[in-house]
Amino acid sequence: MEKIVSLCKRRGFIYPGSELYGGLRGTWDYGPLGSELKFNIKQEWWKTMVKERDDVVGMSAAILMSSKVWEASGHTQSFTDPLIECKICHQRFRADQEKEIEEHEKQHSKKKEKVEWTEPKKFNLLVEAKLGVIEGEKNTAYLRGEITQGVHVNFKNVLNSSRLKIPFGVAQIGKAFRNEITPGNFTFRSIEFEQMELQYYVKPDKEKSMEYYEFWKGVRMDWYKNLGIRKENLRFREHAKDELAHYAKAAWDIEYNAPFGWQELEGVHHRGDWDLSRHQQYSGQDMSYFDSEIKEKFIPWVIETSGGVDRAALFFLIDAYFEEKDREKNGAGRIVLRLHPKLAPYKVAVFPLLANKPELVKKAKEVYDSLKTEFAAVWDERGNIGKRYFSQDEIGTPFCITIDFDTLEKNDVTVRDRDTMKQERIKITELINYLDKKLK
Ligand code: GAP
Numbered sequence: 001m002e003k004i005v006s007l008c009k010r011r012g013f014i015y016p017g018s019e020l021y022g023g024l025r026g027t028w029d030y031g032p033l034g035s036e037l038k039f040n041i042k043q044e045w046w047k048t049m050v051k052e053r054d055d056v057v058g059m060s061a062a063i064l065m066s067s068k069v070w071e072a073s074g075h076t077q078s079f080t081d082p083l084i085e086c087k088i089c090h091q092r093f094r095a096d097q098e099k100e101i102e103e104h105e106k107q108h109s110k111k112k113e114k115v116e117w118t119e120p121k122k123f124n125l126l127v128e129a130k131l132g133v134i135e136g137e138k139n140t141a142y143l144r145g146e147i148t149q150g151v152h153v154n155f156k157n158v159l160n161s162s163r164l165k166i167p168f169g170v171a172q173i174g175k176a177f178r179n180e181i182t183p184g185n186f187t188f189r190s191i192e193f194e195q196m197e198l199q200y201y202v203k204p205d206k207e208k209s210m211e212y213y214e215f216w217k218g219v220r221m222d223w224y225k226n227l228g229i230r231k232e233n234l235r236f237r238e239h240a241k242d243e244l245a246h247y248a249k250a251a252w253d254i255e256y257n258a259p260f261g262w263q264e265l266e267g268v269h270h271r272g273d274w275d276l277s278r279h280q281q282y283s284g285q286d287m288s289y290f291d292s293e294i295k296e297k298f299i300p301w302v303i304e305t306s307g308g309v310d311r312a313a314l315f316f317l318i319d320a321y322f323e324e325k326d327r328e329k330n331g332a333g334r335i336v337l338r339l340h341p342k343l344a345p346y347k348v349a350v351f352p353l354l355a356n357k358p359e360l361v362k363k364a365k366e367v368y369d370s371l372k373t374e375f376a377a378v379w380d381e382r383g384n385i386g387k388r389y390f391s392q393d394e395i396g397t398p399f400c401i402t403i404d405f406d407t408l409e410k411n412d413v414t415v416r417d418r419d420t421m422k423q424e425r426i427k428i429t430e431l432i433n434y435l436d437k438k439l440k
Contacts (some may be wrong), residue, residue, distance in 0.1 A: 001259045004185050004318055007335070011395050013037065013317070014187060022236035026183030033395055034313070036345035036376065038194070041312050044342055045196045048223055049171045049305075056169040056198065057162060061150020063175055064129060064141050073149050073275065074406045075126055075142075077433035078246035083123035083181050083293050094122040094181045099261075103146050104246040116283040127177040127191070143177035148304065150174075151199045152275040155287060164290055167212065167298055169200035173300035173309065185260050186309045194309035201289070201300040204273060212303050213250065221254055224265070224312075228340035233257040234265075237432045247274040254307075265315055266307035273299040316343055320396060334389075337396030338419055342440040344396040347375040348435060351388050353404040364403035367413065367428060370399075374432055375439065393418055399435060 008014040013034035017027030030038055070095050071078045082095035088108060093101055105115045126145045132138040144150060151158075151170045158170055173196045183189050200216065217236065225231055239251040250270040255262045276299045280287040288297045296399045320339045341347060348371055352364035361381070372378045378397065380388050385402060392400050402414040406425075411433065416423045426434050 001186060001318075002134065002217060003323075004314075004321060007321070008034065008186075008317070017375065026180055026189070027124075028187050028190060028310070033345040035337075037316070037343060038313050040307055040314070040343045040345070041096065041309055042194075042196060044227060045173065045223070045307070045309075046171070048219070049169075049196075049198055053169075055167060055198075056081075056163070056171050057158065057164065058171045059154060060172060060174060061144075061147070061154065063144055063177075064131070065144050065149060065153075065297060067140050067142055067270070068282065069149050069153055069279075070126060070142050070145070073152075074246045074276045074278065075145050075149075076124065079125050079145055080122040081125060081181055082120035084120050085118040087118060088113055092181055100182055100184070123179075123181060125178040125180065127179050134397040143175075143178060145178055146306070147174045147176050147197055148199060148306070151197070152279055153327060155201070155276060155279075156285070159289065166291065167200060167202045169198045171198045172196075173223070185258075185263075187314050188258070188260075188263065189204060190310060193311075195306060196312075197277075197304060197306045197311055199236045199271075200303040200305075202303060203291070204298050204301045209270065209301050209303065213268065213270050216303055216305050217252060219412050220266055220307070223350060226256065227316070228338070229256070229315065233260065233319055237262070237264075245269070247271050249274075256311075256319075258315065258318060261309075265311050266305065269306065271302040273301055273306050275302060276300060284361060301322070316340075320393055334392040337419060339396035339397045344398055346374065346378040346392075346395070346397045347439050348377045348399045349380050349388070349392045349397045350377060350401045351380050351385065351387065362404055362405055365402065367403060367431070370428075371431065371435070375435060384419050389416065389421075401431070404420075 011033055012031035014024045015029045015031055017029050018024040046058065050056050082096045083092055085092050086104060093104065108115050127142055127143040129141050130138040131141050151172055161219040174194065176195050177194060180189050180191055183191055200212060202212050220236065221236070224234055233256055235255050237253045237255050239253070244251055248269045249272045251266040252268050254266040256265045258405055277285040280299065281345050287299060289300050290297050316339060317337065320337045322338060322353050324334050324336060349367065350364055350371065352360035368379050370379060380391065382388065389400055398418045400416045404414065407413050412425045412427045414423050415426050415434070
């Protein structure tokens with residue numbers, strides 16, 4: 001983890017939030033490469049979950065939501081973690097995070113102190129915001145604790161403004177905020193994070209709804225595997241009854257085998273009619289669906305897939321990180337991020353063999369300009385070729401292209417593959433086709 005955290009900082013993937021002023025715990029800023037990675041993850045998700053489907057539409061709701069929404073959804077009452085406090089140093093922990101508690105006790109025992117804990121009390125995770133211009137008359141709103149409710153409160157709006165028929169889904173990507181008691185493990189548990197979610201509305205039928213549930217579990221697991229996470233590092237885990245969130249009838253997590261143990265990457269939840277029924281009850285508005293085929297009115301049930309963009313980014317990075325012991329021809333070992341080409345921040349790097357030969361630089365710039373409108377491309381002319389390869393491997397760039405003296409005569413370039421380190425000569429006129437095929 002230390003190596004990943006250091007690579008992320010050094011190469012511009014992820015920086016600590018508000019670092020200039022000493023930091024703000026549980027917040028992270030994504031640098032040039034991190035924001036490209038996140039953008040690619042979100043784009044792939046949107047492609048699979050919305051664009052390639054006829055039964056799913058997207059939406060984008062406000063982050064700030066009325067406190068009434070959260071009363072209805074049950075979050076003001078039940079969105080809590082059990083909090084305990086160390087009576088010696090007053091540090092607070094989640095009572096269910098055994099490893100962190102053990103670690104804390106160890107720290108004190110080194111000083112020959114025995115920790116006593118307060119009784120667990122419920123700590124609400126919603127982040128409050130005070131809105132309004134007049135002091136004393138400010139209204140409490142909440143930054144959304146899950147992006148889900150923005151979709152459910154718009155169920156009727158989406159239905160009335162589209163021609164969707166059940167079963168259908170509404171997808172959304174956006175920020176969520178939780179007052180986590182112990183943010184940690186780098187971006188894994190943050191206060192501010194991004195979610196990508198599907199709310200899939202189905203008929204209230206036990207058997208059929210479970211078929212959809214299994215279907216979406218499969219879609220989500222395949223999505224991670226198809227984007228290169230090794231299958232031995234992924235598994236499903238069912239939530240025990242006492243673990244279920246207040247809205248869930250059933251829940252399975254997709255877990256990743258992280259350096260700090262198997263951890264939740266995404267949740268697939270059967271939310272039943274919880275959300276729409278509660279919003280109907282609290283708003284007094286009809287949230288039912290009229291099925292014109294069977295001439296029946298009902299409150300649909302919801303199957304939800306809910307993944308974290310930041311957790312996905314972190315686990316994609318961890319899974320792709322390799323330190324190669326075998327040596328390149330010049331004797332230097334390398335660090336390589338074997339990111340799936342669809343996720344790699346840059347797809348191709350272009351270099352002139354020598355930065356001080358204007359004819360090479362001119363030709364290389366021409367190649368670079370022709371590629372950068374097609375693929376995320378980067379220019380590099382620092383140091384020697386070996387160092388440039390090393391630098392691109394470390395950030396996961398799948399291909400490096402070198403323009404040398406032969407290029408000027410034969411109009412071809414050297415293309416070097418990140419994973420195999422093999423080099424091929426490719427005609428400049430063939431380059432876009434060649435890369436297009438390889439990057440799919
Ligand atoms: N709408 C359902 C829901 O929010 P969740 O299991 O609480 O379910 C879904 O969260 C996903 O959001 C998690 O699987 C995780 O990827 C991400 N997530 C949740 N809390 C997070 C946090 N504090 N920091 C980073 N990601 C988080």
